[in-house]
Amino acid sequence: MAGAEVRRRGNREDARQVVARLKKTVVMVGMMGAGKTAVGSALARCLNVPFLDSDEEIERAANRTIAEIFARDGEPFFREKESQVLARLLRGNPCVLSTGGGAFMAEDNRRMIREQGVSVWLKADLDVLWHRVRHKATRPLLRTPNPRETLRALLEARDPVYAQADLAVESGEGTVEQMAVRVREALATRPDVLETDE
C-alpha cells in the first residue's frame, strides 16, 4: 500500500504544518464524545491525508441517520453495516479513520484494525464525555431514562477493551488542535506508522 506524503515547512508548533509520511491508516477509537471525529479530522488536516468517519460513511451508504437506522433496523443491523464499512475503508490508502464508539468492541473489527492499521484510543473520563454529549440527541444508545448512568456503564464496560489499542492519548484538557498534535506526537514514536522530520 502506497504511503501518503506531504512536504510543508513552517512553525513546528502549528498543527497544520508538518513534514510527514503516513504508512498505515490511523484508526481513532474511544467512547462517544471522546473527540474521534473532531480530533481525527484535525489530525488528517495536519498530516495532509484524507479523513474518513465510519459513522458518516454508514449514514451516506444508507441515506439515513444512525438514529434512524437504530430505530428501524436495530443495533445488530447497524453493527453489521459498521463492520462492512470498516473493512472497506481499511482497504484504502493510508488515511485517518474515525470510528463509532462501539466499533472497537467486536473482536473481528479489532483484528481487522490491528492487521491493517494502527489504533489510537482517545481517553476521556465520564465528566468530560458527559459534558460533550449531553446536549445532542443524535446518539441512540443514550436515549434512556438516565443517559449519564448509561454513559457511565458503557465507559466501565468498554475501557478495558479500548485499552487494547496500540496507542492511547488523553482527551481531557486542551483544544481539538492540541489533541491532534498530541496524537501526531504519539504516532511519531512509531516509525512503522509515521515518518516525520521532527
Ligand SMILES: Nc1ncnc2c1ncn2[C@@H]1O[C@H](COP(=O)(O)OP(=O)(O)OP(=O)(O)O)[C@@H](O)[C@H]1O
Ligand atoms: N478536545 C476537545 N475540546 C473541546 N471540545 C471537544 C474536544 N474534543 C471533542 N470536542 C467536542 O465534543 C463533541 C463530541 O466530539 P466528537 O463528535 O468528535 O466525538 P466522537 O468521539 O466522534 O463521538 P461519537 O463516537 O459519538 O462519534 C463535539 O462537539 C466536539 O467538537
Ligand SMILES: O=C(O)C1=C[C@@H](O)[C@@H](O)[C@H](O)C1
Ligand atoms: O458508542 C456507540 O456504540 C456509538 C457511538 C456513535 O459513534 C455511533 O456509532 C452510534 O451512535 C453508536
Ligand SMILES: [Mg+2]
Ligand atoms: Mg464521531
